[in-house]
Amino acid sequence: MKKIWLMLGVLGVVGMMGAPIAAQAGAESRCKSCHSFSDKNGMGPGLKGVYGSKAGTHPGYKYKFTKYIKGEPWVWDDEHLRAWLDDSKKAVKAFTGNPKAKTKMAAQHVKGKKADQIIAFLKTLK
Template structure:
């Protein structure tokens, strides 16, 4: 019985730990430097990639004036919205989440970097 309780608790701990990861917008701004080649977050301006100003809550593939891949438009039509869990998955491996995306970036591998970039983007998504 103790073994079952132990394994039950241990299976929940990683989930709680990953959910409570601190987000640091200043650190996220530094990580976002990798994204600035193609994206802007502090202005509503498209570059090689769409503006990320107001991205939190936006339906995928819908920012005005940007020519998205058919795959990204289809993702939006299927219900993909850019919230924290979706961004976490996408930023980890964009091509795995949206097969056929035009985004060439391979993704961020550190969960802390992803959390911090999301905190940075939140500042511009109010």
């Protein structure tokens, strides 16, 4: 009898953790080949604290797109991330207002619910 209660308890905890795990699994599969979710830079900048930060300001990372920014960089909010996750190559031109602007990040074509999930996950990386 005790064992059954223990099992139900475990199932309950797993159930509660299911949502964030699903978001992380999505983000991991799409982003982790180039980004850490910590401060550490890899092929791309570490994504810890990226939500709400100014573009191109992660310490120690050598960006490509920053040289096209005139004045203040944009802030990574829902709107900018949505455009970026869909097509970073196109987005960087729109954000800088420079049709020649380039970024090292390949277009990921992540949109809709998947993009929402990843943005929600990025918000948790504090």
